[in-house]
Every structure is written in structure tokens, then in C-alpha cells.
Amino acid sequence: MITSQILLEISQKYGTPVYIYDASKIREQYYKFQNVFSSFSHEIHYAMKANENIYLLDLLKKLGAKIDAVSTEEIQRALQVGFLSKDITYTPSFPSTNELDFAMENNIKIHIGEIYALEYIMKNYPGISLGLRINPANSIGGNQKIATAHADSKFGIPLKDLNYIREFIQDKIKIDTLHIHTGSDVKSWSDLANSAQILFEQVKDFPDLKYLDLGSGFKVKYKPDDVEIDLESYAKFIENQLNKINKKIVIQFEPGKFLVSEAGYLLVKVNGIKQGYRKKFVGVNSGFHHLIRPMYYDAYHEIVNISNPQDIAETYDIVGQLCEEDTFAYNREISKIKPDDVLAVKNAGAYGFSMSSEYNLRNKPKEIMVDDGKIYDISVT
Ligand SMILES: Cc1ncc(COP(=O)(O)O)c(C=O)c1O
Incomplete structure (x- = not known):
């Protein structure tokens, strides 16, 4: 099983956004x-x-x-x-x-x-x-x-x-x-x-x-x-x-x-947080060009704050940075988030990278495989 610690290490070494497969x-x-x-x-x-x-x-x-x-x-x-x-x-x-x-x-x-x-x-x-x-x-x-x-x-x-x-x-x-x-x-x-x-x-x-x-x-x-x-x-x-x-x-x-599906994680980083009229938005360095399932199919993906997993939960909308309404999660309770935290979007191994695009000319994420304790960069360039 991949632990949050391994996910965090990968995000530090390879940057975010990044797909990780177990x-x-x-x-x-x-x-x-x-x-x-x-x-x-x-x-x-x-x-x-x-x-x-x-x-x-x-x-x-x-x-x-x-x-x-x-x-x-x-x-x-x-x-x-x-x-x-x-x-x-x-x-x-x-x-x-x-x-x-x-x-x-x-x-x-x-x-x-x-x-x-x-x-x-x-x-x-x-x-x-x-x-x-x-x-x-x-x-x-x-x-x-x-x-x-x-x-x-x-x-x-x-x-x-x-x-x-x-x-x-x-x-x-x-x-x-x-x-x-x-x-x-x-x-x-x-x-x-x-x-x-x-x-x-x-x-x-x-x-x-x-x-x-x-x-x-x-x-x-x-x-x-x-x-x-x-x-x-x-x-x-x-x-x-x-x-x-x-x-x-x-x-x-x-x-x-x-x-x-369950073998995959998409790690994204928090660029900033904004209090709107009613909602608190967490803006991450990703969007539907990396994972379209929440927007296209109304799919639910669990999101965990792996930088600060055990804090008091607050309610957020997790949004991307495209010029679109690219919302990963509405009114989601997640352990307190601050800028630069890394969030893990779970269950992202299927129809994640394969449905990704370079919309807004943004790059696709890297892809990493963890196998038997070893970490491989399997991005196809
Ligand atoms: C013809 C066909 N076979 C298999 C699959 C795989 O389905 P799933 O990912 O739900 O296992 C699909 C997905 O849409 C499909 O179109």
C-alpha cells in the first residue's frame, strides 16, 4: 500500500500535478x-x-x-x-x-x-x-x-x-x-x-x-x-x-x-484560498484537463490533505485553475488546508490521465509507478 508519506515524497521529488500508480x-x-x-x-x-x-x-x-x-x-x-x-x-x-x-x-x-x-x-x-x-x-x-x-x-x-x-x-x-x-x-x-x-x-x-x-x-x-x-x-x-x-x-x-482505478492518485498543490460570498474556494494547480471525471460525469473522488491530514475539518470547494468552472469537489469537508499543501485525489487510476488534455496550453501531469518500494518515472514523453 502506498502511504501518504510516500505520496508526499514523490510530490517533493517530481513536483505536482503528478499521477501515481500503485x-x-x-x-x-x-x-x-x-x-x-x-x-x-x-x-x-x-x-x-x-x-x-x-x-x-x-x-x-x-x-x-x-x-x-x-x-x-x-x-x-x-x-x-x-x-x-x-x-x-x-x-x-x-x-x-x-x-x-x-x-x-x-x-x-x-x-x-x-x-x-x-x-x-x-x-x-x-x-x-x-x-x-x-x-x-x-x-x-x-x-x-x-x-x-x-x-x-x-x-x-x-x-x-x-x-x-x-x-x-x-x-x-x-x-x-x-x-x-x-x-x-x-x-x-x-x-x-x-x-x-x-x-x-x-x-x-x-x-x-x-x-x-x-x-x-x-x-x-x-x-x-x-x-x-x-x-x-x-x-x-x-x-x-x-x-x-x-x-x-x-x-x-x-x-x-x-x-x-483504485491504484491511482492525482496529487495537486494548493495555489491559494479565497473566501467567496458563501463558499471557501481552494484553488489547485490542476483542472479538468487533468481529471475530467468530476466535471463530466459528476463523479465523486475522495480528496485528502496529505500535508495536514489530522487537523480540524473545514468545508471547501476544490477548484482548478482553468478558465472554466472546473470543480473537483463541492462543499467537501477536508482537514484544514493552507497554501502549498498537497492534496491527493484518490481513485484516479482509470480515465484520469487517459482523458487528460492540454487545454489552455497547460502541460499534462507526470506519471509515476510505485512497485515493491521503488519509484519509477513512467511518463511517456
Ligand atoms: C467496450 C468497452 N469495454 C470495456 C470498458 C471498460 O469499462 P470499465 O472501465 O467500467 O471497466 C468500456 C468503457 O467504457 C467500453 O466502452
């Missing part, structure tokens, strides 16, 4: 995930969009993870890190024909979510095996922006189109995977099970099926009293479903957040 936490989460689903044959395709740092990818590769990529650039990075083509799945949204060609030429399995892409591949790459991303039309997920399988979502092929697809492809291409990804931050395992059930019901209609890819969505604890999703019950549900179907199917998962 390798031991990533390992712990990986093994936890693998063990929960160990009663049936499964593959873990890390959703690299959560954190694309090459050293972190290498760590996951060594643990045995495979990859789910969503762009040609992600595929290229995964290949660069040493993942084999056969271990990479590609789940694009509205891909261009160039992007489809790239995947085909590199022997990457595509999960197709649009019929135009299916038609293109059938015409240009007959005989190929593909996955179909299905939209089961049920709405789950922590926030509407991360609910990806409701009837009005752009993702996936509507169930009503499956008959047409089966008639249209005949035996010209093989559908060996059915895929769903219903959203992120899903609290209840039974919500995930309801979506998975829809996929299991399709198995009988796809004779070439080898994989069911159940995507991800596993909630992690953001608030101290948050409940983690009950993976054991979900695993039992999947095991029962597999026992019911008379076919050898490998289950694929695409966890992102579950593997890397």
Missing part, C-alpha cells in the same frame, strides 16, 4: 478478478482506454491480461508493448473503412456495432471471423453518459436486426463472438446479469459461436461508504447459464476501472 494494487485487483471467475473458462481483456500508459500495460501483460482496444492508435500501442494480435480485441464505435482495414490487416478481431461496417468487411474480407456488439436496450450504469446499452445509445446492434444479419451473412463470414458492454459504474450484479441473459439467449442462433464477451461496468468504491459490486453472485449466474447451454463457450471480460 503496482501492487493493480496486481491485487487482477488476481481478485481472475479468482472470482475461475470456475469457468474466461479471458480478461483489459480495456486499455482506462489507462494507456505503456508501463502499466506491460505490468498487466505480465499478469496474463489480454487487451480490448477502441482505436487503431490503441491497437498500435498494444502491439508495441508486445501483446499478440490474437490477444487483442477491437471494439470501435463508427470506425472508418481505413480503421477496419488496419484491424483486418493486423489480424485483430473486431466487435462490430454497425451494419455498414459488417457489410464492408463481408465484401472485402470474406471468410473472416467477427464479433457482433449487441445493444440489449436496457439502461444501467452510474451516469447517463456512461450508460451504453439503452435503446437510444449509439452503441451496438439492435436485437431486432439480428435476423436480418443472419440471413444476410449466411456462411460468408463467421460470427464467433457476441458482445455487450452495458455501461460503467454498475452497482448491481443482477443488472449486469439481466444484460448477459439477453446474450445467452442468442447462443442457439449462432452456430459458429466460441466467445461471449460480457464487457465490463464493474463498480469500484469511490466514496468510503460505497458498496463494491458483488462479483461472486455474478460469477455464479454466468456459471449456471453456461451449464444450461450445450456448447463450449469462453467468456470474455473487458475490465478497465476495476483493475486500475
